[in-house]
Structures are given as structure tokens and as C-alpha cells.
Amino acid sequence: MIRVTAELSPRERYQLLTSLVVPRPIAWISTRSEAGARNLAPFSYFGAVSATPFLVSVSIGSRAGVDKDTLRNIRQTGAFCVNVATERQLVAMNESAGEYGPEVDEFDRAGLQSAEAQTVAAPYVADCPAVLECRVSQIVELPGSPNTLVIGEVLCVRLADEVPLIPGTLFADSRALQPVARLWGDLYALIGETPALLRPVVDRAPGAP
Incomplete structure (x- = not known):
């Protein structure tokens, strides 16, 4: 099968993209509106950008040309938290994914308690067990796309005691964290096996760059 993407409908492009770029980590984003309303929603167009500065990105779509609540709140306050959804939180995370109106508090809907971030104005x-407290670094409008790219600077990382660090490092133990990832449609991926492979050692001639 060969498909030229320019010949595909938006729905067909979405189906191919989300079934091939897998598994995708989930940014379970919590925000607060200027009026004080809490919001919580998951997004799987999410990734690491840079360690120094400490940046992550998330691409947020619109609904009928109107910013989703998450994006509107981020524009208003410049703050958000990325909650790393785990296997035990999968059902609650999925419950928060509904296309609810701004009057709905997804924390209440999913039966979740909130707490206040230390460094940004967001719940x-x-x-x-793992939360990134972020302030907006850049908001990038994507020409011709219903999505907007938000780049956030991580000001604080919160890790629960249940997620130990690998001794002598700041690597969080992913096997203890048990994050969930998105596949396509209604499918999610669990962490499964985690094989370790050493990088190849490349011999270089003396004086070579």
C-alpha cells in the first residue's frame, strides 16, 4: 500500500498517523480558567522537546474552530500541569476525555481530587505519581491545521515515593510508574517488557573528530 497524504481526507490522515506513530505518551493536562474553573483532559500529541531548557510540547486541537477548554485556559493563565497517567488511573483518565462543556469539572466527573501546584497557578x-508543573514558553499556531502547538517549560517535577529513582541517577523507574500510552481508536498500551540494549561502541582513529 502506498498513499500520498495530499490525496487523503483529514479523517484518513488522522487514522494513518495515529495508528503508525505509536505508542504515544499521554499528557493528562490540568488547568484553571481565569474565572477559577478547573479543567482536566488527556492529549496524546505530546512529547519531550529539550532537557536544557526543560521543555515539553503538546498539540491541542480545536472543536468546530473554537479553542478547547485546555487551550483557552493556557492562553489565559500561561500555566498548566502535565499529569502522567498510570495504569491504575486509566479509567479515570478516559472519563476525563469526554467533550464536555466548560461548565463541567472533569476532576469531579472522574472522581478525582486535585491539589495546587507549587510553581504555577494550576491544579x-x-x-x-508524576506531575510536571509548566509555564508557557511558546504557543505556535500551525498554518492550515486545527491544532495549536504549546511548548511548556517545566519548572517543577513532582514524584511520589512509589516512583523510585535509579540509584546514582535521576532516572525515574518507569516500571514502577507504569505509564499508559495511546494507540489508535479506543486502544491503549501498557508498558510491558522493557529490554535493555547497550549502545554500540564506535572506534575512532586518533585525532578524528
Whole structure:
């Protein structure tokens, strides 16, 4: 099968993209509106950008040409938290994914408690074992796309005791964290096996760059 993307409908492009770029980490984003309303929603167009400065990105779509609540709140306040959804939180995370109106508090809808971030004006999921507290670094409008790219600077990382660090490092133990990832449609991926492979050692001639 060969498909030229320019010949595909938006729905067909979405189906191919989300079934091939997998698994995708999930940014379970919590925000607060200027009026003080809490919001919580998951997004799988999410990734690491840079360690120095400490940046992550998330691409947020619109709904009928109108910013989703998450994006509107981020524009208003410049703050958000990325909660790392885990296997035990999968059902609650999925419940928060509904296309609810701005009057709905997804924390209440999913039966979740919130707490206040230390460094930004945003709530986070109180029992989430890993949380990134972020302030907006850039908001990039994507020409011809219903999505907007948000780049956030991570000001604080919150890790629960249940997620130990690998001794002598700041690597968080992913096997203890048990994050969930998105596949396509209604499918999610669990962490499964985690094989370790050493990088190849490349011999270089003396004086070579």
C-alpha cells in the first residue's frame, strides 16, 4: 500500500498517523480558567522537546474552530500541569476525555481530587505519581491545521515515593510508574517488557573528530 497524504481526507490522515506513530505518551493536562474553573483532559500529541531548557510540547486541537477548554485556559493563565497517567488511573483518565462543556469539572466527573501546584497557578491530580508543573514558553499556531502547538517549560517535577529513582541517577523507574500510552481508536498500551540494549561502541582513529 502506498498513499500520498495530499490525496487523503483529514479523517484518513488522522487514522494513518495515529495508528503508525505509536505508542504515544499521554499528557493528562490540568488547568484553571481565569474565572477559577478547573479543567482536566488527556492529549496524546505530546512529547519531550529539550532537557536544557526543560521543555515539553503538546498539540491541542480545536472543536468546530473554537479553542478547547485546555487551550483557552493556557492562553489565559500561561500555566498548566502535565499529569502522567498510570495504569491504575486509566479509567479515570478516559472519563476525563469526554467533550464536555466548560461548565463541567472533569476532576469531579472522574472522581478525582486535585491539589495546587507549587510553581504555577494550576491544579494537578492529587494522587498522580508524576506531575510536571509548566509555564508557557511558546504557543505556535500551525498554518492550515486545527491544532495549536504549546511548548511548556517545566519548572517543577513532582514524584511520589512509589516512583523510585535509579540509584546514582535521576532516572525515574518507569516500571514502577507504569505509564499508559495511546494507540489508535479506543486502544491503549501498557508498558510491558522493557529490554535493555547497550549502545554500540564506535572506534575512532586518533585525532578524528
